[in-house]
Amino acid sequence: MSLLFIVLLILLACLVLGLAAWGGFALWYQCPGPRWARLLVMTAWSLPALATLASLGALAGAGGASAWGPLAFVLALVVLLCWWRGIRASHDRVWADDVACMLVSQVTGDRVRLDNVRNFEWRSETDYDVRWESRDYDLSQLVSADLLLSYWMGPAIAHTLVSFGFTDGRRLVFSLEIRRERGESFSALGGFFRKFETVIVAADERDIVRTRTNARGEDVYLYRLQLRPDQLRKVFLGYLERAAQVRATPRFYNTLTSNCTTIVFELARRLSPTLPLDYRLLLSGYFARYVYDHGVMTPGYRFEQLREAGRITGRALQSGPGDDYSKVIRRGVPGVGEDELR
Structure with missing residues (x-):
């Protein structure tokens, strides 16, 4: 033989x-x-x-x-x-409360009308007030974007979010998430096998970030991104475009190819088409270092300094009901101007 x-x-x-x-x-x-x-x-x-x-x-x-x-x-x-x-994604299921509604947008010039912006009040993971809102934004007033990484299962895996800031102090966070059915829990392995649909959530920071720092006990880091106004607008509208696509055609979440980090990478490639693929797109806990290596974070700092200053968990836990959560978590973050913290 x-x-x-x-x-x-x-x-x-x-x-x-x-x-x-x-x-x-x-x-x-x-x-x-x-x-x-x-x-x-x-x-x-x-x-x-x-x-x-x-x-x-x-x-x-x-x-x-x-x-x-x-x-x-x-x-x-x-x-x-x-x-x-023959397995097809669907919008017709009994969804968990926090992913029950899909984002709807109308863009007219600089004016953006958003329906189904999530603004829950979370006391714990299971105790919350359901609140979906309609909001209007002016893209000419869009001035900042922050990358947030939320860790819940070790250093290699994190949930990736992007928060946009406006001159009036308002902030809006976009996140690609699994669309869980009621009573269903996340499984990274199940995410390879069409277990979950996907949804784009637009939410207030006191909802989607605070629930991670204060209700779920996750460890969250915030990094200021260095983007021009035209780039901010393109990424913001890119999220709205993807949300409209998902609303029109249900899609499955995929742990490897369609997740909270790959959408950021896809939108970033609209700004820089030559961005390379990298293992840190899969091991999302290291994605911030990938962004740093491509010069999109606040210059003049080592990555370790940005990471240490950007760990918002402690500040978030110390914030009170009457505090401006968004200002509290940004204190000391490189690249955040003093005018944003007043």
């Missing part, structure tokens, strides 16, 4: 294992019913794969190999792929 033949058998075995694992997870996250029923379906799916591996093992041992296993596996794979292609 030649070495080439053995290598080919090993590659085929790896392919079968990979397809079997992918199919198993797809069935686990997409099949309805209790856990035992999903385990039963996964077991039935795995049998042709195991038979195929046994046939490959028999070939490697120069023994007789049955053809029924590989044939059954190919047939099962074709059926699985046809089923997978």
Whole structure:
């Protein structure tokens, strides 16, 4: 038996294992019913794969190999792929309160009318007042943008948000998030298998940032971005464009290709088309360093200085009900002018 033949058998075995694992997870996250029923379906799916591996093992041992296993596996794979292609994203589900409404925008010159801006009052993750608002903004008064990273599961993974500031002191935060159904919880692995739809949320900072620092106990960092007025406008309108696309055509969230960090990267490429792909787009906890390396943060500081000064968690926890949350969290952040803090 030649070495080439053995290598080919090993590659085929790896392919079968990979397809079997992918199919198993797809069935686990997409099949309805209790856990035992999903385990039963996964077991039935795995049998042709195991038979195929046994046939490959028999070939490697120069023994007789049955053809029924590989044939059954190919047939099962074709059926699985046809089923997978038929899974469609939908807006017609019973959504969790914080993602129940979709952003609607109307842009006329510099004037922007937004409906369904979220402004919840969060006392805890489960205790909150539901409040969706309509707001008007003047893009000629758009003066700043801040990148926020919120950490909840170690240094490598963070949720990415962008907050826009206006001359009147108002701020609006955009975030691409999973659109959870009521009672559903996030799963990074499930995000690879069409488990969740996606939604663009526009929210007040006291809602979408404060719930992370004060209600969920996440660790949040804020960095001032150095963007020209025309660039600020392009990124702001880019979020509105993406929100309109998602509203028109439901889309699945994907942990790798369509998440809170990749949308920032996509919009940044509108400003600089040559921005390179980077592992930090997947390991979003390091995304701030990627932005720093491309010269978009406040100059004259080491990244470690910006990170230390931009850690807003402590200031947020000390803020009181009567404080201006947005001003409190920006105290000492490089690039933030004194006029913003008055």
